Amino acid sequence: MVAYKSKVVERIRLPSREQRSRALEEAGYNAFNLSADNVFIDLLTDSGTGAMSDDQWAALLRGDESYAGSASFDRLESAVADVMGFEHVVPTHQGRGAENVLYGTLLSEGDVALNNTHFDTTRAHVSNQGADPVDCPVSGAHNPETDEPFKGNFSLEEARAVVDEVGPERVPLVILTITNNSAAGQPVSVANTRRVRAFADEIDATFVIDACRFAENAYFVTRREDEFADATVAEVAREQLGHADALVMSGKKDGLVNVGGFVATDDESLFERCKQRAILYEGFPTYGGMAGRDVAAMAVGLREAVEESYVEDRVEQVREFGAMLEEIGLPVYTPTSGHAVYIDAGATFPEIPPDEFPGQALVCELYREGGVRGVELGSFAFPETDRPELVRLAVPRRTYHREHFDHVVETAEAVLEKRDEVSGLEIVSNPAVPELRHFSAALEPLSAEPATVTDTNTD
Incomplete structure (x- = not known):
């Protein structure tokens, strides 16, 4: 049972595919560098993005x-x-x-x-x-x-x-x-x-x-x-x-x-x-x-x-979202969490090795196909750690409704249909703090001409 109703709304728009492709390239294939105006469904984080009562x-x-x-x-x-x-x-x-x-x-x-x-x-x-x-x-x-x-x-x-x-x-x-x-x-x-x-x-x-x-x-x-x-x-x-x-x-x-x-x-x-x-x-x-x-x-x-009605609605919304993605064949980390659905990008793109960042490739394709922004939490975000190639789709609190999740599912289906056409990526610009490189590093698809890596770490 939904524990709230909407009192204020915000208009959102889906940019054209051409606009999305251009925005992705200008962002260095890093979702953190995308303008929010160019994002249709924003699942980058649940941190500070929810609706207040x-x-x-x-x-x-x-x-x-x-x-x-x-x-x-x-x-x-x-x-x-x-x-x-x-x-x-x-x-x-x-x-x-x-x-x-x-x-x-x-x-x-x-x-x-x-x-x-x-x-x-x-x-x-x-x-x-x-x-x-x-x-x-x-x-x-x-x-x-x-x-x-x-x-x-x-x-x-x-x-x-x-x-x-x-x-x-x-x-x-x-x-x-x-x-x-x-x-x-x-x-x-x-x-x-x-x-x-x-x-x-x-x-x-x-x-x-x-x-x-x-x-x-x-x-x-x-x-x-x-x-x-x-x-x-x-x-x-x-x-x-x-x-x-x-x-x-x-x-x-x-x-x-x-x-x-x-x-x-x-x-x-x-x-x-x-x-x-x-x-x-x-x-x-x-x-x-x-x-x-x-x-x-x-x-x-x-x-x-800590109100029962709020937190039950919150967690169950995420669980239902995960079930919707599982139903179309996307490999979802189970059990689902309370704040996000995590996708196994390594299983989604088995031909892309970890050093070509399959999670970041999935993040880019979700945006390109439907204006959906997620975040990679695999080898790009956590270099030199033994973790699976995950993509997190974090759900803002009290913000999105069933129609929004339907759009994400349709977008994911489009990505799965074209999975054989997706290439890995390489880093072309690194920030000074390696633990935080996923916030600002720039990448390029490996199908593009090779580029020289720029490392801004002067230590």
């Missing part, structure tokens, strides 16, 4: 823009305490600002950070501190076809092997990302969270939960973990998050806002250290780089995110 819009008008001691911050602090269970909050302009504040406080040169799977900005922030980001996914995490309920879990076996190799003194930080975005958005069980908590205590490390999609994760727990079959999403969220020493949060996901994030903790010492770093990089600790109106909207959004 009428209560959130009302909160915008009530926002307190005081530089210090804002009433909007008081509302956010109260919401974080009620929904997530943490006393201290350091607001930031978005999730990567929160990563900078927290990981810049906790990590030093030569450290190792363990994660079920680092996402792109997390990996970059860890590396930026001179630390080594190490992934510890469970064995089935990168298998698109198995039906295990919690493929996002953290592997204690992998983590202990790392600690045995480098020593516990070099591992000050253990991160659990829920849901596990880089492992196709798969959820993490509460039982696994408890074990990770015990492991962090064992090696005297700080345990951080990346809580961007905490409500979606909690919904999966209520459906898949027997202990919580009779629990509410709100109850599971409090239980799971309560095992962490600190949270890093992008409000642009399960905060249901277009901008904002925060660090939350009950550790007074860590709070004070984060607060000082936030003043340097984000702003005063009661606004953190956001307008007061945005802080107020996020306070409302956090409470809405």
